Amino acid sequence: MLIHKSGKLFIQLILNIQNIILFTYTNNCLAKEYNSIDSINSLNEKDFPNEDYNNKPYFAEIMSNVTVQVGRPVKFQCVVENLGTRQVAWVRKDKHTLLALGKEVISKNSRIDVSNHTDKIFSLKLDPVREEDRGEYMCQINSSPVIDQSAFLRVTVPPYFVEDQTSSDTDVDENDSVSLRCTARGFPAPTIEWRREDKESIDALSPSSISSSSDNKNVRTVQGTFLNLSQVRRQHMGVYLCIASNGIPNSVSKRIFLGVKFPPLVWTPLQRVGSPLNGEVTLNCIVDAYPKPDCYWMKTSTRQIILDNSKYSTSITSNSFKYEVTLTIKNVDYQDFTSYSCVGKNVLSEASGTIVLFEIPRPSTQRAVINSITSPPSKEVTKNRKNYLGNTKNSLNSDSSDKEKLNFASFKTNSYKNDIPSEQITMQTEDGVTTTDDLTESMADSSSKELITSWSIGFLIVSHLMITFN
Structure with a gap:
């Protein structure tokens, strides 16, 4: 009977020892919670018996909001007086994330670094800044009650184009309609402006509607994401500049070529040209066409294409959809006095113009x-x-x-x-x-x-x- 009672007492003693160990472990675990933002709010003054309660910590300066361009470094600074044995924590307030405590970085972010100058000036640095770093950052002291102050990080982003939402070079048939699009992003949100690279007026030659919201006729610039052209003509052909800007250097622009397809049109400034025997003469014609035409000369009677050699030489110069085609004939003889055809041909059609070369007496000296x-x-x-x-x-x-x-x-x-x-x-x-x-x-x-x-x-x-x- 006595042994039985002694066994119960022994068991009770073991249980009491286990409770003491569990209580101690629990207290230790609570102490470790200082590493989280929730544990900072649970600390009280009796945990710091050496603290001078008449000199509580306070912030000597107010944190300032910071604006920085993406890709550059940024630094927040927190100035504290009477910190004592307290610690400074850095927190991403808008995301409830503890970044650093004291001199230790908690967040797994290699771009974050903390430092302090003496026991008063504490800094949080991000290098380089990314667009996702935009938000509110807090400097917190684990006093009782907890004190903190915060500042906002404004990350600016220069404008850039969203390629899959932006038009590329475009061809359209004459008298059809076309809509060019430019989508740009950045922070702040960029504005879009359209203009012609040759500085000509937009829609200067036809009654088109050149805006998604209103009619703009004979204007130098058009605002908006879309540039709408109706009943396009060949005079609309050219390079259009889409310019995006948001006040952050630098503005960006994109070149979009608008091609207006139409069949060739050939005209000759002079239909009859004279030359003396053994002289040299040049024939000229103008070909209007898009897509780019094949241009060549041939003798009208034989339909034989003239190729460059010691007697004949040809040249082509272009400006937009206009092509100047020349034929130079050297050492003119009787066989050269005939008609010549200037031919322009593209995928849509073919056209030609004729020039007659006749003999004139050589001036006598x-x-x-x-x-x-x-x-x-x-x-x-x-x-x-x-x-x-x-x-x-x-x-x-x-x-x-x-x-x-x-x-x-x-x-x-x-x-x-x-x-x-x-x-x-x-x-x-x-x-x-x-x-x-x-x-x-x-x-x-x-x-x-x-x-x-x-x-x-x-x-x-x-x-x-x-x-x-x-």
């Missing part, structure tokens, strides 16, 4: 000479001289006067468009060469003599009549 001969010009007379003297039908004879010969030479010269001034026309006789000036003077002297003789005869007749009547 020699003095025209008229021979006093009765027979037709000999075979040795040059071609140019034949132009001046004419053929055997119209040749001058020896009985013709000098004045008739001069007029005939001038007529022949002008009829062949040689444009030789009269002072350059000479008359060749057996006595030598007489210029037109000498001929004019001689004719003037002859006329004067005839006039004086006529007056003298008239005067004698009048005098004789007066004497007779008297």
Whole structure:
């Protein structure tokens, strides 16, 4: 009976020892809760017997909100007086996350670092800052009651385009409608502005609606995510700039090419072009088309395409949908006097324009000479001289006067468009060469003599009549 009672007492003693151990372990676990934000609020003054209760901790400065661009470092600073044996904790308040306690970083974030200068200035640094770091940060002291202060981190983000929500280069048929889109993000939210790269007005040449909200005609810029064009024409073709900005350097822009498809149109500034033999001449035509056309020259009669060689050379220069096509012909001969076709061809259609090349006399640099001969010009007379003297039908004879010969030479010269001034026309006789000036003077002297003789005869007749009547 006594043994039985002793056993019960022993068991009770063991249970009491277990309760004491469990109580101690529980207290230790509660003490470890200082590492969480909830345990900081549960601490009280009796846990710090060495604290000077007449000098409680306080914040000497107010934390300031910080604005920083994404990718750069940022630092929060907390200034505390009378901290004593207390500790400073850093908390992400909006997400209820403990970041650091004292000198230890709790969060598993390699970009976070904590430091302190003496026992008054405590810092929390993030480097580099990410967009998700935007929020409210708190500096907390585990006093009783707990005191804290917080500041807001504003992370700015330069504008950037969302590629899968932004238009790329676009082709559209003439007279159709098209909507160009630009989507940009950033912080603050960016604004979108449209303009033409060539600085021309938007919708300057057709009554389109160029805004998702209103009609904008002949404007330099358009605001909004969308640029809507209706009844587009070839004059709408070009590069449009989508510019996104939010006040954070730098603004960004995207080039979007709008192509307006239409069949070729060919026009020739000159439909007839003249050239002398053995000369060099250039033919020009303009081709309007999109998509880009194949442009070439060919002889109209044979439909033979002209390729570049020592005699022919071609060139093409373009500006938007306009193409200037040239053909240069060197050492022009009789076979080159024909018509040429300028051809423009794309996937939609084909068009051509025709230019006729004809012969013109080569301008003469020699003095025209008229021979006093009765027979037709000999075979040795040059071609140019034949132009001046004419053929055997119209040749001058020896009985013709000098004045008739001069007029005939001038007529022949002008009829062949040689444009030789009269002072350059000479008359060749057996006595030598007489210029037109000498001929004019001689004719003037002859006329004067005839006039004086006529007056003298008239005067004698009048005098004789007066004497007779008297």
